[in-house]
Amino acid sequence: MNFYKCMDSGSKYCPCNLAYTMDCISCSHLRGEDFCDCIWNGVCILYEKYMKNEEDINQRKDYKGKIIEKISLDRNLYLLKIKLDKSFIRDLDIIGSYIFIRKNNTNSHYDTPMSVFNLDEDHIYIVYQEIGPKTKNFNKGDKLIIKGPYWSGIIGDGDLSKQENSSILIVARGIGQSSILIPINKLLNKGNDIVLFLDKGKFNSLYSIDYMDTEKIRIIPIDLFNYEDELMLRKYIKENSVDVIFSAGSDMVHRKIKSIIEKSTKSIKWFVSNNSVICCGEGICGACIRKTKDKDKIKLCKTMINPINIY
Ligand code: FES
Incomplete structure (x- = not known):
């Protein structure tokens, strides 16, 4: 191992x-x-x-939260503004942070992991798809049980938060937009130059744009699975300085980006949104186990790994 x-x-x-x-x-x-x-x-x-x-042992705690606002972004796609304990919010102000969330009147079977999309001093913001019993029926005014903080929502080749004065390319598709805002804000503060290729995916919404400082980053719309657009992305990587790529989307997106990086022959650090099935988030249940190229079985809820080894 x-x-x-x-x-x-x-x-x-x-x-x-x-x-x-x-x-x-x-x-x-x-x-x-x-x-x-x-x-x-x-x-x-x-x-x-x-x-x-x-x-x-310091166990992660359950905190009480309350939904202050629920905004419809697209069909079955919602943003929740949640009031939460200030010290807990500070612990979530980290690249890759996520929480487990459920309604106050349900038991822990309903815990569902969600990326922290954005935060301010008193609130966190979550964007999620309403697709099953765990995610249906969140409404304005609902009281919540929120467990955390968890930090492995983004995995990659090193520590993304330490990246400074670099050229960073972010490719986000669909619900993947939910994990790019905190990284963008933190990386801009460290003098990084960010170009964002943004793909609506199956939604009809580039909702993340409304929450970012568009003066500070260059945003290029793309359909990643359109051949011409893929060529445009390849050309961009070939002709520009790119130190880091962060892909935020499905495993299909990650595999596409992996093949683009490999064909570019450039030395590029790669980070991805963590798409594992997360159940306990504590390395206990084994739901997130993946096999690496070296046949090691690793738990992706806790293990930091270069995604080249698993995609
Ligand atoms: S989610 Fe339970 S071990 Fe990773």
Whole structure:
């Protein structure tokens, strides 16, 4: 098994229950090996585990929220404005953050993971599709139970939030728009130059544009699965400086971008929206397990990995 970095390592949620069941993502000792092969250069997870008791594990909490506004963006596509605890919002102000959300009068079977689209001091904003029992019937005034913070909504080749003064290309399609706004705002603050190729996908809405500072980024409409448009994207990558590509959309979008990156022969860091089936978000249930090219089975709710290894 290769070394993998856990999204939670070094955070207040590490060590987690996986350290006590010998299933730690990052520490080989805490997976039952008798050697250390980690390249993690933060606080030693094994040491932290010895210094703490299992009862001291910081579990993610349930917070109370309330829907202040529900806006229809397209057929079955909605934006929720949710009032929430300020300190929780600060923990969510991170690239790739997501939450589990359910109505107050339902049990945890209804927990559904959703990306944080946007936030301000008192609210978070979620864009979601109303497609099943977990997502139907959210209405203005509803009280919510929201669990978090979770941070692995975007996975990639390194830490996207550390990218500075680079040329960044974002390709977002359909509901993938829901995970680009916080990254755009954070990356602009770090002096990055951003070009956004935006594809409506199956919706009739480029809703994300209404929430971004269009003076600061160049937006190019695209239909990614149209041959001419794909050529336009390839040409852009060939003729311009591109250090990083972030693809936000379905696995089909990610595979398309992977083939474009590989054919470009440029050295480009790649990040993707995490499309795994997320059930517990804690590395426990196994719903998000994917096989890497090296045949390692990894849990994508916690493991940070270069998407080249899984697409
Ligand atoms: S979602 Fe449960 S292990 Fe990843």
